[in-house]
Amino acid sequence: MGCTYAILGTGALGGFYGAKLQKAGYTVHFLLRSDYQQVSHNGLIVESKDGDFTLPQVNAYQNVEEMPRCDVVVLSLKTTQNHLLPQLLPSVVKDNGVVLVLQNGLGIEAEVAKIVSHVQVIGGLCFLCANKIAPGHIHHVDYGRIILGEYSSNYQITGIGDKIRQIALDFENAGIEIELTTDLLLARWKKLVWNIPYNGLSVILNARTDELMADEYTYKLVENLMYEVVAGAKSTGRNIPDNFIPTMLDYTNKMTPYRTSMKIDYDERRPLEIEAIFGNPLRTAQSLGVNLPQITCLYQQLKFLDWKNRNISYS
Known part of the structure; x- marks a missing residue:
């Protein structure tokens, strides 16, 4: 059913979207640091304006080397951690897979494209008000829509292909509003x-x-x-x-x-x-x-x- 997902950075944003995907029936693997013990034993708690839910069991990992290769790697680390991407991305994304960049700022997709070849890079703009209020406990305050756009060299305007449509469908099935754009820049x-x-x-x-x-x-x-x-x-x-x-x-x-x-x-x-x-x-x-x-x-x-x-x- 749909794609398999790896969440690199299970904070408020990665935890929220990853939890929504798992709740909808998708296979999701979560990379954690400080919250690993809590989440590996007790799962994830999401308090949301759209309805609270708990995932008692999730696929939790401390090391990216232990994670299976996935169709879509969701990059939801803070950009201050992006110096780690050469160690994180190559082992977890499938050949011809997708790296979905759910980070703030400008120019991140171009950096990712230099690290992993033979994959498609997609940028996502998240309009989400959410906070992590305790280890493995996310409070979704408002909104949640994501705008998705494919990255092409130098941010040229591009089309909307099958992979981005599949990801959009998966997210929509998880109750996340998606908009597609041809102009990521x-x-x-x-x-x-x-x-x-x-x-x-x-x-x-x-x-x-x-x-x-x-x-x-x-x-x-x-x-x-x-x-x-x-x-x-x-x-x-x-x-x-x-x-x-x-x-x-x-x-x-x-x-x-x-x-x-x-x-x-x-x-x-x-x-x-x-x-x-x-x-x-x-x-x-x-x-x-x-x-x-x-x-x-x-x-x-x-x-x-x-x-x-x-x-x-x-x-």
């Missing part, structure tokens, strides 16, 4: 319209999404940052429609008050995903002659806060 930039202002400001200003929206000054700052992301997208030949920013602001106004994933990482003193979400878009735009001064300001502040928070030196 545009979809990535559109996701950054939300991720850059809210993730960055939530850390710098110690604020939830609702607090950022309630104050007239931070609301304006969010809006200005969104327009800079649009300028970054334009530098790569991707035009984000004029109505997209008002739509994102309205979407966030209606959202359940939310502590962003970057703010949670900061509060837990974990490394922040600064390079994937801020550094890569900045460098991409700058290489094309476009400077994004307000996003640069966020980037520089976040680099300092991350360094101070973890009390380490950058080499």
Whole structure:
């Protein structure tokens, strides 16, 4: 029935989608680190606005070498762990299989394509509010839709093939809303319209999404940052429609008050995903002659806060 799935990174996002797939009857294998003992003995608990459920038994692994090769490898690690991908991906993805990148930021698919050949790389943009509240215990707060797009060299616009349609069908059978796109690069930039202002400001200003929206000054700052992301997208030949920013602001106004994933990482003193979400878009735009001064300001502040928070030196 459908594809076999490996989840590399069983946090809030990987745990939620992997659990939904297993609940729907698909074979899913979960790679875990700190939660391995808890999950291998007690399974996964999902508290969800769509209905709570428990998976008493899951296929849990501490080492990728012990995992079987799967049709689809779901990459849901934090991008700060992507230096491990050359050790993780080759042994778990089948030849002619798929690596599904469910990570934030820009340019990750291109990095994956360099590591594993003879596989298809698909990018996924997850619109999910979920937190891991205890080992193996995920709280799904809101949303859950994923936009899927095939990666092709240099993010050229591509078609929609059989493999991506099969994955979409599997996810839809698991109760996950899926949208397919032929332009993965545009979809990535559109996701950054939300991720850059809210993730960055939530850390710098110690604020939830609702607090950022309630104050007239931070609301304006969010809006200005969104327009800079649009300028970054334009530098790569991707035009984000004029109505997209008002739509994102309205979407966030209606959202359940939310502590962003970057703010949670900061509060837990974990490394922040600064390079994937801020550094890569900045460098991409700058290489094309476009400077994004307000996003640069966020980037520089976040680099300092991350360094101070973890009390380490950058080499």
